Amino acid sequence: xxxxxxxxxxxxxxxxxxxxxxxxxxxxxxxxxxxxxxxxxxxxxxxxxxxxxxxxxxxxxxxxxxxxxxxxxxxxxxxxxxxxxxxxxxxxxxxxxxxxxxxxxxxxxxxxxxxxxxxxxxxxxxxxxxxxxxxxxxxxxxxxxxxxxxxxxxxxxxxxxxxxxxxxxxxxxxxxxxxxxxxxxxxxxxxxxxxxxxxxxxxxxxxxxxxxxxxxxxxxxxxxxxxxxxxxxxxxxxxxxxxxxxxxxxxxxxxxxxxxxxxxxxxxxxxxxxxxxxxxxxxxxxxxxxxxxxxxxxxxxxxxxxxxxxxxxxxxxxxxxxxxxxxxxxxxxxxxxxxxxxxxxxxxxxxxxxxxxxxxxxxxxxxxxxxxxxxxxxxxxxxxxxxxxxxxxxxxxxxxxxxxxxxxxxxxxxxxxxxxxxxxxxxxxxxxxxxxxxxxxxxxxxxxxxxxxxxxxxxxxxxxxxxxxxxxxxxxxx
Amino acid sequence: xxxxxxxxxxxxxxxxxxxxxxxxxxxxxxxxxxxxxxxxxxxxxxxxxxxxxxxxxxxxxxxxxxxxxxxxxxxxxxxxxxxxxxxxxxxxxxxxxxxxxxxxxxxxxxxxxxxxxxxxxxxxxxxxxxxxxxxxxxxxxxxxxxxxxxxxxxxxxxxxxxxxxxxxxxxxxxxxxxxxxxxxxxxxxxxxxxxxxxxxxxxxxxxxxxxxx
Numbered sequence: 166x167x168x169x170x171x172x173x174x175x176x177x178x179x180x181x182x183x184x185x186x187x188x189x190x191x192x193x194x195x196x197x198x199x200x201x202x203x204x205x206x207x208x209x210x211x212x213x214x215x216x217x218x219x220x221x222x223x224x225x226x227x228x229x230x231x232x233x234x235x236x237x238x239x240x241x242x243x244x245x246x247x248x249x250x251x252x253x254x255x256x257x258x259x260x261x262x263x264x265x266x267x268x269x270x271x272x273x274x275x276x277x278x279x280x281x282x283x284x285x286x287x288x289x290x291x292x293x294x295x296x297x298x299x300x301x302x303x304x305x306x307x308x309x310x311x312x313x314x315x316x317x318x319x320x321x322x323x324x325x326x327x328x329x330x331x332x333x334x335x336x337x338x339x340x341x342x343x344x345x346x347x348x349x350x351x352x353x354x355x356x357x358x359x360x361x362x363x364x365x366x367x368x369x370x371x372x373x374x375x376x377x378x379x380x381x382x383x384x385x386x387x388x389x390x391x392x393x394x395x396x397x398x399x400x401x402x403x404x405x406x407x408x409x410x411x412x413x414x415x416x417x418x419x420x421x422x423x424x425x426x427x428x429x430x431x432x433x434x435x436x437x438x439x440x441x442x443x444x445x446x447x448x449x450x451x452x453x454x455x456x457x458x459x460x461x462x463x464x465x466x467x468x469x470x471x472x473x474x475x476x477x478x479x480x481x482x483x484x485x486x487x488x489x490x491x492x493x494x495x496x497x498x499x500x501x502x503x504x505x506x507x508x509x510x511x512x513x514x515x516x517x518x519x520x521x522x523x524x525x526x527x528x529x530x531x532x533x534x535x536x537x538x539x540x541x542x543x544x545x546x547x548x549x550x551x552x553x554x555x556x557x558x559x560x561x562x563x564x565x566x567x568x569x570x571x572x573x574x575x576x577x578x579x580x581x582x583x584x585x586x587x588x589x590x591x592x593x594x595x596x597x598x599x600x601x602x603x604x605x606x607x608x609x610x611x612x613x614x615x616x617x618x619x620x621x622x623x624x625x626x627x628x629x630x631x632x633x634x635x636x637x638x639x640x641x642x643x
Numbered sequence: 644x645x646x647x648x649x650x651x652x653x654x655x656x657x658x659x660x661x662x663x664x665x666x667x668x669x670x671x672x673x674x675x676x677x678x679x680x681x682x683x684x685x686x687x688x689x690x691x692x693x694x695x696x697x698x699x700x701x702x703x704x705x706x707x708x709x710x711x712x713x714x715x716x717x718x719x720x721x722x723x724x725x726x727x728x729x730x731x732x733x734x735x736x737x738x739x740x741x742x743x744x745x746x747x748x749x750x751x752x753x754x755x756x757x758x759x760x761x762x763x764x765x766x767x768x769x770x771x772x773x774x775x776x777x778x779x780x781x782x783x784x785x786x787x788x789x790x791x792x793x794x795x796x797x798x799x800x801x802x803x804x805x806x807x808x809x810x811x812x813x814x815x816x817x818x819x820x821x822x823x824x825x826x827x828x829x830x831x832x833x834x835x836x837x838x839x840x841x842x843x844x845x846x847x848x849x850x851x852x853x854x855x856x
Contacts, residue, residue: 281812285819292827299834304841308850311787311834318794318827319781325820326774326801332808337758342808344816359756387853 166204166213167221170231170272173200178265182258190261191249197265198235198242201272205235209631219345220279225634227275229484230410232631233491234271236616237402238264240609241395244499247605248395251506259296260396267293267399274407280328280344283411284321287375290404291317298392298400309384309391316384317375324371324411327364331418334360346414353421361422365429368415369436376408378470379440382463386447389459390511394502397455401462401498402491409469409487413639416473420640433474434564440467441571448578452512455505457582458497461537464575465490471568472552473639477559480636482551485624489545492617493537499610500529506600513582518591525607527587532614534583538576544620645764648688651681652769655803656745659776662796663741664734666726671792672715678773678799679707686809689764695814703802706821711795711828718832719788722839732783741776748772766807773800785848787835791828798824 177197184190208223209232215222223231245264249257270293273286291314299310328344334356335349336342343349353361374381389397412433419425444464451457469490472483501511503526508516519527536543539550549572556565620628655678662674683704690696719725730737748771755767777797781790805812842849 279813279816281816282819285816285823288820288823288827292823292830295830295834299837302837305852307834307837307841308853311838311847311850312853314827314831314834315781315790315794319797322794322798322801326804329801329805329808332812333758333804336808337756344812357756390853 166208167216167223167276170201170204170208170276171269173197173204174265174269174272178262178269181261181265187253187256187258188250190257191246194242194245194261194264195239197268198239201268202235202239205231209627215278215347219347220282221276222278223276224278224638225631226410226413226484226638228631229487229635230406231272231275233406233488234268234275234403237398237491237495237613238268238271240495240613241398241499244606244609245395247603247609248393248502248506250603250605251600255300255302260300260393263293263297264396264399267297267403271403271407274410278346280331280346280349280414283414284325284328287324287372287407287411288318288321290407291321291375294396294400294404297396298388300393300396301391306391309387312384313388316381320371320374320381322371323367324375327367327369327371330360330364330367334364346417349418350421353418354423356422358422358424361418361425362428365415365419365425366432369412369429369432372408372411372415373436373470376405376412376466377440377463378436378466379443379463382440382443382466385463386456386459389462389498390453390456394455394498394500394505397458397502398495398498401458401494405462405466406487406491409466409473412470413473416639430474430476433470435474437467437470437472437474438564438567438571440464440470441568441575445571445574445578448575449581451578451582452514454513454516454582454586455498455501455511457579458494458501461497461575461579462494464571465494465537468549468552468568471556471564472548475552475556475559475561475564476640478555479552479559480639481632482548482555484632484635485551486545486548489543489548489617489620490537492613492620493533493543493545495613496529496533496610496617497537499606499613500526500533503600503602503606504530507598509596509598513586515592515595516586518589519587522591523602525602525611529607529610529614531583531587533610534579536614536617538579539572542618542621544617544624547621547624645689648685649765651685651688652765652803655681655769655799656772659745659773659796660738660741662792663776663779664738666734668719668725668786668788668792669716671789672712672719675792675795675799676708676712678796679711680704682707682799682802682806685803686806689806690809696809698814699809699817702818702821706825707795707799707802710825714825714828714832715788715791718791718835721836722788724786724788724839730784730789737779737783740779744775744779745772748775761807766803770800770804773797773803776800785846787831787838787847790847791831791835794831795828 181193212223270286270289295314332342337357338355377385419429444460448460472479505511539546658678748768752768780793
C-alpha cells in the first residue's frame with residue numbers, strides 16, 4: 166500500500182511522457198491525483214504497521230503532511246487542466262512529468278523513517294521542481310531557477326553533511342552506525358554530544374534553507390514570483406511541508422537525546438522570529454503580488470518554526486498550521502495565477518480592480534488574504550492563536566509579544582498591497598487577454614477555501630485526534 | 644595502506660588549491676573529475692573488500708569521474724566559454740584564502756572527538772578543507788559553470804567525510820544520492836544552456852533583475 170503512494174505518480178509521469186497531445190496530457194494529473202487521494206484516505210484510516218526493516222512507516226507526523234500534500238496536489242491537478250488550456254502555446258510535457266515525479270518524491274518523504282532515504286527524496290523534489298519554475302521560459306524565470314537550484318542544492322548538501330555527522334556520532338558511541346529514526350532515538354542519549362550538536366546545526370541550516378527560513382530565504386521571492394501559480398502553490402504548500410517534516414525528524418532525535426533539545430528549540434524560535442521580521446519589512450510596499458505571497462510564505466514557515474520551537478501546547482498549533490498554511494497558500498497562489506493571466510502582469514500599478522474584472526478570482530484572493538493573515542473564521546486563526554496563547558502560558562512573553570507585533574505589521578503591509586489591487590476600478594488602457602474565470606480555474610481554489618473555512622469552524626474529530634497523536638510524538642503527553 | 648590513503652587525501656587538498664588558482668574551465672573540470680576518481684579509490688583502501696564496496700567504487704568513479712565531467716564539458720562547449728573572467732575576488736587572494744581554510748581545517752579537525760581508529764587519518768581535515776574550498780569557488784566566481792564546479796567540490800568534500808561511514812550507509816541511499824547529484828548537474832547544465840541563450844553569456848552577475856527595489 167505504502168509503495169503505491171510512490172509508484173502511482175511515477176506511473177502517471179510515464180504516461181504523461183508518452184501522451185503526445187498537449188491538450189490531453191494534463192488530464193493525467195487529476196486522474197493520478199484522485200488515485201493518490203484515495204490511497205491517502207485509506208492509509209489515514211488504517212495505516213499498515215512499520216515495515217520489517219523499519220524503513221517505512223506512516224506515523225502521525227507523516228500522515229499530517231501526507232494529507233496536506235495529497236489534498237493540495239489534487240486541487241492543483243484539477244486547476245492545472247483549466248490553467249494549461251490557456252497555455253497551449255508551449256508544451257506542458259515537462260510540467261506534467263515534473264509535478265508527478267515531485268508528488269512521488271513528496272510521498273516518499275512522508276512515509277520513510279530512514280533519514281538517508283528522506284534526504285534523497287527531498288533532493289529529488291528540489292531537482293524535479295526546477296524545470297517547473299522555468300515554465301515561462303524568459304530571462305526572469307531562468308534567473309529565478311538558477312538561484313533556486315544553487316541555493317537549495319547547496320543547502321541540502323549541507324544537510325547531507327549533517328546526516329553524516331549524525332551517523333558518525335553513533336559510530337563514536339560504539340554502536341552500529343545507522344540513519345533509521347527508531348534506533349537513532351533509542352540510542353540518542355549515548356550519542357556523542359559534540360557530533361550531535363554539529364549534526365543538528367547542519368541539518369537545521371540545510372533543511373531550513375530548503376524550507377525558506379530567514380536568513381536562508383533569498384531564493385524564495387524569486388522562485389515563487391516567477392513560477393506559474395500552481396507551481397508556487399505546490400512549492401509553498403508541498404515542498405515547505407516536506408522540509409518541515411525533515412526538521413521535525415531532527416527534532417525527534419534532539420528530543421530523545423535530552424540535552425540537545427534546548428539548543429534546537431531556541432534556534433528554531435530565533436529563526437522563526439527573524440523570518441517573521443524579514444517578512445514584515447519586505448511585505449510593506451511590495452509592488453509584485455506574487456513576491457508578496459513569497460514573503461507571506463517566509464512569514465508562515467517562521468510561524469511553523471516558532472510553534473515547533475516553543476514545544477508543549479504550541480506543537481498542536483504548529484501541526485495544524487502546517488495544514489492550514491499549505492491549503493491557504495493554495496487558494497492564494499491559484500487565484501493569483503488567474504489574476505496574472507488575466508492582466509498579463511503581476512505588479513500592482515497595472516493590476517487594479519480585480520473584483521470588477523475577475524469577480525471570482527478577485528474574491529478568492531481577497532478571502533485568501535483574510536485567511537492567511539489569521540482572521541477568524543478561517544482555520545489559520547485557530548492555529549496561530551494556539552501558538553501565541555501557548556507562548557504566553559509558558560511565560561515566553563517576549564516571543565509572544567513579538568509574534569503578535571509582526572503579525573500586525575504584516576497584516577497592514579499585506580492589506581496595503583491587496584486592497585488597492587482587488588478594489589477600485591480597472592485601469593482604462595489595459596492589454597486584452599483571453600483569460601476568463603472558468604469552472605476549472607475557479608472551482609478548485611474555491612473548494613480549498615471551503616476546506617479551510619470548515620477546518621476553522623468545525624475541525625473534524627479524526628483530524629484533531631491525528632494532530633494530537635502527532636504532537637505526542639514531539640513530546641506532548643496527552 | 645593507511646599512509647597511501649593519506650597521500651591520496653593530500654592530493655585531494657592539492658587539487659583544491661589548483662582549482663582555486665586556475666582560470667581555465669576545462670582544466671577545472673578535469674581537476675574535479677580527478678578528485679572524483681580519487682574519492683572512488685579511497686573506500687577500497689580503508690574498508691575490507693565486499694560486493695557493496697566494489698559497487699560504491701564503481702558508482703563513484705563512473706558518476707564523478709566520467710558522467711558529470713562529460714555533462715559539464717558539454718555545457719561548456721554549447722555555451723562557448725573557456726575562461727573564468729574577472730572573478731569577484733582575484734585568483735591570488737582566493738588561493739591564499741584556500742591555504743588559510745586548509746590550515747584552519749586541520750586545527751578544527753584536531754578538536755573533534757573522532758573514533759580512535761580514525762584519529763590518525765586525514766579524512767576529516769581533507770573533508771572540511773574541500774568543503775570550504777567549494778564554498779570559496781561558489782561565492783567568488785561569476786560564471787555559472789564555475790559555480791557548478793564549486794558545488795561539485797563541496798559535494799566531494801562531503802563525500803570524503805562519508806567515506807568513513809561507507810559500510811554503514813545502505814546501498815540504496817548512496818545510489819540515490821549519486822543519482823540525485825547526476826540529475827542535478829544535468830538540470831544545471833540545461834539551465835546554463837538557457838542562460839547563455841537568453842543573456843548571450845553565462846555570467847551570473849547579469850542575473851540581477853530580481854531584487855527588491
